[in-house]
Amino acid sequence: MSYYRRFIYLICASGLALSISSCQKKPEPQEVALEFMHAIQESNFERAKEYATKESQSVILLYSIFDGKRNENEREKIKNAKLEVVNQKEDGDKATVTILNSSVSSRKRCCW
Numbered sequence: 001m002s003y004y005r006r007f008i009y010l011i012c013a014s015g016l017a018l019s020i021s022s023c024q025k026k027p028e029p030q031e032v033a034l035e036f037m038h039a040i041q042e043s044n045f046e047r048a049k050e051y052a053t054k055e056s057q058s059v060i061l062l063y064s065i066f067d068g069k070r071n072e073n074e075r076e077k078i079k080n081a082k083l084e085v086v087n088q089k090e091d092g093d094k095a096t097v098t099i100l101n102s103s104v105s106s107r108k109r110c111c112w
Contacts, residue, residue, distance in 0.1 A: 029095035030085045037083050037099055043067055043075065077103050 027035075032051055039048035045064040049057050067075075081103030089096045 029090060029097050030088050033097035033099060034083060034085065037101070041079050041081065041083075 036048055036051035039045070039051065040060075040063070043064070045060050045067075048060050052060055070078075081101050083102075084100040085097060086100050087096075087098035
């Protein structure tokens with residue numbers, strides 16, 4: 001009887017652990033894209049790198065150099081810009097999100 005109880009206990013514990021770990025919600029692509037863009041707006045390039053691919057991290061470094069040369073008015077304009085997700089396309093584990101940035105009145109695409 002003790003092996004039977006151990007076996008049942010092991011199965012219940014495994015099921016509980018599996019159900020708890022599967023409850024964690026994966027962020028939606030538009031959430032990730034907006035978090036990335038908000039980090040860029042706030043000139044928080046370290047946080048932006050957390051959302052970026054390895055290839056785009058070097059571009060963020062370059063962008064941070066240019067950001068350091070902006071005057072305060074330009075930074076305020078970027079910081080106060082409204083961001084709007086206008087399109088999202090998912091293809092397997094990759095997604096393309098198109099964001100309208102009111103400060104430049106053009107569309108920016110973020111891909112992950």
